[in-house]
Amino acid sequence: MKDQPSILSHCTSGGCGAKIGPDALSGLLAGLPRAADDRLLVGFDASDDAAVYQLNGAQSLISTIDFFPPMVDNAHTFGRIAAANALSDVYAMGGTPVLALNIVCFPEALSTDMLVEMLAGGAEILAEAGVSLGGGHSVYDKEIKYGLAVTGLVDTARVLRNNTPRVGDMLLLTKPLGAGIVLAASRVGMASDNALRAALDGMQRLNKYAAEKMAAFDVSACTDVTGFGLLVHLSEMCGKAVSAKLDTSSLPVLPEALAYAGEYLLTAAGQRNRNHFGSRADVSALPPALAEILFDPQTSGGLLISVAPQQAQALLCEIQRDDPLARIIGEIIPGQAHTVAFI
Amino acid sequence: MKTIDMLGKPCPMPVVAASRALQDGESAVTVLVDNAIAVENLRKMADGRGYAFALVQRAKDEFAVTLGGDGQPLAQEQPLPTTASGAPTVLISKDQLGEGDETLGKMLMKGYLFSLTALTPPPKTLLFLNGGVRLVCEGSAALGDLQTLVDGGCAIHACGTCLNYYGLTESLAIGQVADMLFISQSLAQADRLITL
Numbered sequence: 001m002k003d004q005p006s007i008l009s010h011c012t013s014g015g016c017g018a019k020i021g022p023d024a025l026s027g028l029l030a031g032l033p034r035a036a037d038d039r040l041l042v043g044f045d046a047s048d049d050a051a052v053y054q055l056n057g058a059q060s061l062i063s064t065i066d067f068f069p070p071m072v073d074n075a076h077t078f079g080r081i082a083a084a085n086a087l088s089d090v091y092a093m094g095g096t097p098v099l100a101l102n103i104v105c106f107p108e109a110l111s112t113d114m115l116v117e118m119l120a121g122g123a124e125i126l127a128e129a130g131v132s133l134g135g136g137h138s139v140y141d142k143e144i145k146y147g148l149a150v151t152g153l154v155d156t157a158r159v160l161r162n163n164t165p166r167v168g169d170m171l172l173l174t175k176p177l178g179a180g181i182v183l184a185a186s187r188v189g190m191a192s193d194n195a196l197r198a199a200l201d202g203m204q205r206l207n208k209y210a211a212e213k214m215a216a217f218d219v220s221a222c223t224d225v226t227g228f229g230l231l232v233h234l235s236e237m238c239g240k241a242v243s244a245k246l247d248t249s250s251l252p253v254l255p256e257a258l259a260y261a262g263e264y265l266l267t268a269a270g271q272r273n274r275n276h277f278g279s280r281a282d283v284s285a286l287p288p289a290l291a292e293i294l295f296d297p298q299t300s301g302g303l304l305i306s307v308a309p310q311q312a313q314a315l316l317c318e319i320q321r322d323d324p325l326a327r328i329i330g331e332i333i334p335g336q337a338h339t340v341a342f343i
Numbered sequence: 344m345k346t347i348d349m350l351g352k353p354c355p356m357p358v359v360a361a362s363r364a365l366q367d368g369e370s371a372v373t374v375l376v377d378n379a380i381a382v383e384n385l386r387k388m389a390d391g392r393g394y395a396f397a398l399v400q401r402a403k404d405e406f407a408v409t410l411g412g413d414g415q416p417l418a419q420e421q422p423l424p425t426t427a428s429g430a431p432t433v434l435i436s437k438d439q440l441g442e443g444d445e446t447l448g449k450m451l452m453k454g455y456l457f458s459l460t461a462l463t464p465p466p467k468t469l470l471f472l473n474g475g476v477r478l479v480c481e482g483s484a485a486l487g488d489l490q491t492l493v494d495g496g497c498a499i500h501a502c503g504t505c506l507n508y509y510g511l512t513e514s515l516a517i518g519q520v521a522d523m524l525f526i527s528q529s530l531a532q533a534d535r536l537i538t539l
Contacts, residue, residue, distance in 0.1 A: 188359045264362070264388040268354040268380045275383075288391060 067147020079121025102136025175302025178257025371411030
């Protein structure tokens with residue numbers, strides 16, 4: 001593929017960094033009508049990871065969609081990341097994905113070999129997850145975009161919302177932070193091979209394995225950490241009812257991400273996340289590079305899990321069998337002036 | 344001073360380009376970016392490395408960020424000059440700053456009004472006369488900055504005779520209409536007067 005034009009040359013900002021910012025988004029959604037059907041158990045008003053629709057007493061349907069421009073220069077890898085990212089929302093709701101549909105935008109002038117590679121990457125991840133590809137839709141566009149609409153199933157009684165943590169619960173994060181910063185560094189040729197490889201490995205990793213471990217534990221809330229960065233996703237989890245205390249020394253961070261943050265190799269989305277977050281936490285006492293990591297947009301990031309404190313270590317050990325970089329990063333505390341405090 | 348065009352380039356390219364230029368020995372560099380987020384990321388780098396930072400918004404989607412250091416990072420940003428006594432009154436009798444090319448003149452005036460939003464202390468009163476009244480009417484590119492000044496306590500007055508002469512009486516978008524007596528008194532009583 002060396003003589004192919006770069007897929008990155010056709011995009012200005014890729015991955016979850018391309019998301020419409022949280023402030024703009026909530027404004028846009030505010031005017032939409034709310035569903036009157038009370039079988040819609042989880043809709044968009046809760047900013048949750050996916051929609052959940054009750055089918056019957058036992059089962060509910062999960063529906064989610066994710067797509068974006070490329071963030072890496074290899075079509076096959078991009079396909080894998082896009083698929084892992086799309087499936088993640090189903091896992092974050094405690095469900096099992098079963099069916100997926102491709103969404104593709106592709107420039108007419110680009111070689112279709114790239115398109116084939118991209119879809120092949122997506123198909124590989126779907127196969128690993130045991131998800132059936134049912135079809136898809138594609139349009140010509142001046143910029144490449146790829147992702148999937150995913151349908152999953154979940155026991156109605158076991159739906160995991162993102163905003164129901166309990167005071168005293170411990171917080172687990174299953175993948176390291178800093179992917180956005182490493183990709184930003186890579187975009188300007190300043191990321192080491194090691195750092196980039198670690199970031200790409202993390203992004204292609206399915207959250208399936210960590211999610212499956214959750215079933216045997218008393219988990220109160222779960223979300224996946226993606227384009228809004230850890231602090232914003234964590235504050236969505238806390239809402240107004242509770243707060244969180246983060247132990248910044250136990251945060252898993254990708255190799256060299258802190259160094260790149262120290263060199264100001266930052267994303268635009270990270271700054272948008274910081275602006276949205278405002279004064280919900282005081283990051284001024286933190287080293288600036290660490291503060292950047294907390295706002296850094298993740299693409300296909302890990303699960304943020306709130307679990308009963310006496311079970312946290314056991315759940316961590318289980319998760320670490322397949323996801324060794326998972327860590328306990330903090331706890332849920334009673335609500336206070338700042339949504340997130342740091343120790 | 345080097346100018347680097349980073350319009351249309353995503354973060355972190357503007358920061359890297361500026362950083363490299365300064366590390367290569369440029370005493371100061373002006374980076375053109377097209378969004379406020381890029382300006383914020385440049386400011387973070389400037390603050391972190393001790394470079395002076397200056398911003399001129401040239402248009403809705405064009406920001407000129409100047410980072411300077413004379414080859415040495417400054418220990419802190421140069422403080423803006425403060426007046427010894429009294430906030431200034433500014434008399435604006437044209438919609439351009441200076442004489443020469445009209446497009447440049449209008450751009451300079453826009454930049455000047457923007458710079459007033461950073462002045463310490465902020466101006467007390469702005470008086471608009473003759474061609475200057477266009478700046479306070481609908482369609483003026485300066486309305487956003489003028490609103491910022493009003494929000495900060497600045498009073499804006501536009502000559503009623505002038506608005507009427509140009510057929511702009513119904514188009515006043517910010518500030519109050521004033522007569523010549525009011526303007527004359529404001530000028531006479533001003534602690535410090537800036538006339539453009």
